[in-house]
Amino acid sequence: MIGSLTLDQLRVLVTIADAGSFSAAGRQLRRAQSAISQAIGTLEAIQGVELFDRGSHRPQLTGIGRVLVEQARLVLASAARFEAVAASNRAGLEPELAIAIDPLVPTAPLIESLRALGDTFPDLPVSFSTEGLGGSLRRLRSGSAALAMCLLLPAVPDDIVAYPLLRVGMRPVVAPGHALASLGHPATPSDLEPHVQLVLSDPVDPGSANYGLSSARLWRFVDLGRRLDFLLAGFGWCRMPEHLVTDPLRTGLLKALEIQDDPTPREGLTIYAAHKRDRALGPAGRWLLDELQRRLCS
Structure with a gap:
């Protein structure tokens, strides 16, 4: 029961909507039609709304009735998930x-x-x-x-x-218009040092250990996609996962950067x-x- 509202009342409401009539809902739920009518009457009285227009031969859902039927479906589905999670936990499954x-x-x-x-x-x-x-x-x-x-x-x-x-293989890359793209030889520490390096950083502890830093100027990112945007725009260089730069390298949006004595494992991280x-x-x-x-x- 939710206050004075019960799941059974909601179940009756949805069954009537699906079955098409009070009598059909009674047959489906194996109840007398009078019990179905009483459940809906109680629900209408509790909520202070008219769910069905009873002026015709067969009661029709009112406007608010149609809206509340859909809400009832959501509540019943949520209750079913509630019971399923509890049953799974009783069977030994972790709760989440x-x-x-x-x-x-x-x-x-x-x-x-x-x-x-x-x-x-x-x-x-x-x-x-x-x-x-x-x-x-x-x-x-x-x-x-x-x-x-x-x-x-x-x-x-x-x-x-x-x-x-x-x-995951890591590739040093740079935009083709960046100064490092036209070095003509493997980049040395002195080549890299003056240029911005775009690095992933711990958003909670930016002072934590970092690996593979080669530049004095660091721009720190939490989001890999945003770092890629800045990389493509030519703001700096960085090592990117190969699966993210395969297409930009193929289409010329990025250029591979060779680094002398690169400490990044060739087999990947x-x-x-x-x-x-x-x-x-x-x-x-x-x-x-x-x-x-x-x-x-x-």
């Missing part, structure tokens, strides 16, 4: 699964696994967020995420259990699936981890 993803992680390889998760656990509430650099690890440690797909630099922390999933060591994954989280490893590591 919160997933956090670093900005450098490509989403395309994750899509099918996330879709399969929804098919396998249709009643599991799942939250999904793309975090700024360092945000996924921070959410794991705060307990607001159970599973993260993230970079862990310079090494996997002691309080984190991590499983390598894939590598490792993307991990990770969780806190002292917080074991629930059944759905474990299922998703196994699915990601099967799909990406095989």
